[in-house]
Amino acid sequence: MAKKFRSKKGVERTTNIVTYIILVAISIIWLIPFVILIIQSFSGDKVGYSIVSFFPKKWSFDNYVTLFTGTKFLKWYGNTLLVSIVVAIVQTLIVLATSYALSRLRFKMRKPLMNLMLILGMFPGFLSMTAVYFILKEMSLTQSLFGLILVYTASTAMQYYICKGFFDTIPKSLDEAARIDGANRHTVFFKIILPLAKPIIIYTILTAVTAPWGEYMFSSFLMLGDPDKFTVAVGMKLWLDREQVNDYFGVFCAAAVIVSIPITALFIWLQRYYVEGVTGGAVKG
Amino acid sequence: MVDLEYLKMSPLKKFWFNLVKFFKGLPAVLLAFFKAIPAKLKNLGKKFLGIFVTIGRAAKNGDWKTRTSFVIMGFGQLARKQWLRGILYLFFEVLFVFFMVFFGWKYLAQMGSLGDLAMYEIEIDEEPFIKYVFVDNSLLILLYSLLTIFVMFCFVYVWYQNIRGNILSQELVEAKQTLPSTKDDLKSYADEQYHKTLLSIPMLGLTVFTILPIIFMIFVAFTNYDKAHMPPAQLFDWCGVENFKTLLGGGLSADSAIFAYTFREVLLWTIVWAFFATFTNYILGIIVAILINRKGIRFKKLWRTVLVMTIAIPQFVSLMLMSQLFKDQGLINNILMQWGWIEKPIKFLSDSSGVLPRITVIVVNIWIGIPFTMLMVSGILMNIPTDLYESARIDGAGPVKSFFKITLPYMLHVTTPYLITQFIGNLNNFNVIFLLTGGEPLVTNMQYAGKTDLLITWLYKLTVNQSQYGLASVIGIFTFIIVAVISLILYNNSKSVKNEEDFM
Numbered sequence: 147m148a149k150k151f152r153s154k155k156g157v158e159r160t161t162n163i164v165t166y167i168i169l170v171a172i173s174i175i176w177l178i179p180f181v182i183l184i185i186q187s188f189s190g191d192k193v194g195y196s197i198v199s200f201f202p203k204k205w206s207f208d209n210y211v212t213l214f215t216g217t218k219f220l221k222w223y224g225n226t227l228l229v230s231i232v233v234a235i236v237q238t239l240i241v242l243a244t245s246y247a248l249s250r251l252r253f254k255m256r257k258p259l260m261n262l263m264l265i266l267g268m269f270p271g272f273l274s275m276t277a278v279y280f281i282l283k284e285m286s287l288t289q290s291l292f293g294l295i296l297v298y299t300a301s302t303a304m305q306y307y308i309c310k311g312f313f314d315t316i317p318k319s320l321d322e323a324a325r326i327d328g329a330n331r332h333t334v335f336f337k338i339i340l341p342l343a344k345p346i347i348i349y350t351i352l353t354a355v356t357a358p359w360g361e362y363m364f365s366s367f368l369m370l371g372d373p374d375k376f377t378v379a380v381g382m383k384l385w386l387d388r389e390q391v392n393d394y395f396g397v398f399c400a401a402a403v404i405v406s407i408p409i410t411a412l413f414i415w416l417q418r419y420y421v422e423g424v425t426g427g428a429v430k431g
Numbered sequence: 432m433v434d435l436e437y438l439k440m441s442p443l444k445k446f447w448f449n450l451v452k453f454f455k456g457l458p459a460v461l462l463a464f465f466k467a468i469p470a471k472l473k474n475l476g477k478k479f480l481g482i483f484v485t486i487g488r489a490a491k492n493g494d495w496k497t498r499t500s501f502v503i504m505g506f507g508q509l510a511r512k513q514w515l516r517g518i519l520y521l522f523f524e525v526l527f528v529f530f531m532v533f534f535g536w537k538y539l540a541q542m543g544s545l546g547d548l549a550m551y552e553i554e555i556d557e558e559p560f561i562k563y564v565f566v567d568n569s570l571l572i573l574l575y576s577l578l579t580i581f582v583m584f585c586f587v588y589v590w591y592q593n594i595r596g597n598i599l600s601q602e603l604v605e606a607k608q609t610l611p612s613t614k615d616d617l618k619s620y621a622d623e624q625y626h627k628t629l630l631s632i633p634m635l636g637l638t639v640f641t642i643l644p645i646i647f648m649i650f651v652a653f654t655n656y657d658k659a660h661m662p663p664a665q666l667f668d669w670c671g672v673e674n675f676k677t678l679l680g681g682g683l684s685a686d687s688a689i690f691a692y693t694f695r696e697v698l699l700w701t702i703v704w705a706f707f708a709t710f711t712n713y714i715l716g717i718i719v720a721i722l723i724n725r726k727g728i729r730f731k732k733l734w735r736t737v738l739v740m741t742i743a744i745p746q747f748v749s750l751m752l753m754s755q756l757f758k759d760q761g762l763i764n765n766i767l768m769q770w771g772w773i774e775k776p777i778k779f780l781s782d783s784s785g786v787l788p789r790i791t792v793i794v795v796n797i798w799i800g801i802p803f804t805m806l807m808v809s810g811i812l813m814n815i816p817t818d819l820y821e822s823a824r825i826d827g828a829g830p831v832k833s834f835f836k837i838t839l840p841y842m843l844h845v846t847t848p849y850l851i852t853q854f855i856g857n858l859n860n861f862n863v864i865f866l867l868t869g870g871e872p873l874v875t876n877m878q879y880a881g882k883t884d885l886l887i888t889w890l891y892k893l894t895v896n897q898s899q900y901g902l903a904s905v906i907g908i909f910t911f912i913i914v915a916v917i918s919l920i921l922y923n924n925s926k927s928v929k930n931e932e933d934f935m
Binding site: 158162165166168169172173175176177179180182183199200240243244246247251253256259263265266268269270271272273274275276277278280281284296297299300301302303304330331332333335356359360362363366367370379382383386391395398399402405406409410412413414417420421424 | 570571574618621622623625626628629630632633634636637639640641642643644645647648651719722723725727728734736737738739740741742743744745746747748749751752753754755756762765766769798802803806807809810855859861862865866886887890891894895900903904907908910911914915918
């Protein structure tokens, strides 16, 4: 009996060791690209057509100096920052308003509206882009940041699913109690639902703030031909073109580090809310 | 089939069973659908009839205030001292008349021809002695005529609301009841009509930037709008289903065969990609989550944070970096050669048969996707009752067996909606493909597309680089049809999953 017990423990220990080995391997695989990124951003080598070794032969800050003095990176960074902040505010307001209306209010067009948005979501987003481009052109808003903000925020009502799922879990009895006390629906929304919705508000802001930093498809099309209005993703993609990559790979790495640091910090700080949002949305759909 | 037999099947078999059932059941469903049409039409007819009944009632019983409102909107409301409503209706009518007379009408009249004359030249005195005067712009004609039609629908709706409001108010007055004042109206927008307050701006944005553009692009699919027909210098024209024919083979243009071939190839790869990208991420993500959440494993938070970091770093950074690492002269090939493991570079992204690039794309996508799945499933995994595993172990099941017999079925049961959205998201996964390979390697027997191009990246290239708007729209419509059909099948399946008793 005692022997059997020990052997079982032994098996457990071996599995644990194997698990640790796998987890360490996974961590290395997942972190190594970023290690490469950071190392290469401090590289003083002229890379020629390719990076030849893991560690550079010469270390230097040249890439960062070039980045801030010889390129439009700061401008792009400012553009993206501005767009992401405005988008976060507007998108959060729109998503909250839509979710509350669809979750709590009952009106004739509710079901048709939800079906409509479901169907619209099935069209590839870029399909409408040509038309949107010409609409913006008629309003003289192409190659403008305001136009980009409009494109990002105008249709965000369609992203109500996760937020509505959250509102659905808040007990209706709370609303009813407040209604009996004489509050109208507006007061219920602001005084009762919103204070309870902090996790989902933070989740929405977090996803909205980070989205413009990585979005390429729309911004590249809208800003075509005006490097002063690029976002970081569009500008940095240019540095990896075949003609540019030899001179700019190090600068690209430096820029990537600068872009990633604040977003990563934000993410790790607000990790809890992000996980809540992702999990909640996944199960309820 | 007996329920018990169904429950005994493996998940894959269940899926297959449901798929077969779906297609077998399809005729019956369609039949039921068509049978339901008369009833639905009747219902719709009743609603329409209701509209006409209201209008008729207003015309018959209406007093002079109500009747005047047929022509001058808001008149009745103003006469009954509902100032806000009255002014808004009147304002809307004036606006509409101006819109139609000075703007909408001329575009609507040209919708059939999409313009007769694109431009003409006139001579001028200074250099370059010729000036072009642009006349008709097919693009704007199409765009604005659609807008006009939309506005007209809106007008009819508002006009009907005006009549209805009038007759209701009149009847209220006749019943000696007080009408809602302007103050009451305003108050109701924070209460009974609060949805209008909340949804007006979101819906306006949705209409202008999604609904109208999609309708516009559907119309463009039936035109010859391409590089040779670019407004404002040239006109484009209706061409029927020519673009559809071009993509499906049998079109008139010389490129039709090659376009049709490209379309088939790209479509096939899009579906294969979506399938593998979704399920590799899903299964491997669950396994990683299990490893992290194992009893007795320490530093759980550390492992999780490492993976979360990769979500936090903007995807385009990691994707572009990967594209540099995996290229022929990239770091990975260089290091492998220095170590002497390989003689010449492995063509991760440039192998012209397309097999290796496709595998690389899926592998990189695993790297991108596992952290998301891991985060999402961690919480759900904890909900699986541990006694299930206990009894499985007593019955002699190893970890692999209990993963496939307990964990996976449970997860599939709970997270089907997530899987469906993932699958659809992957069908339209622009970033991973475009930033990693750009659709390359290019091959000569495909038109403007490479071996790893998805429908969405091909659509992007046809629009941005080739100005083939007509064809691009058709691809967009096909993508919609594919996504719609697939979601229908999957939702149907998940419904049958939901209908069976809860798991266990």
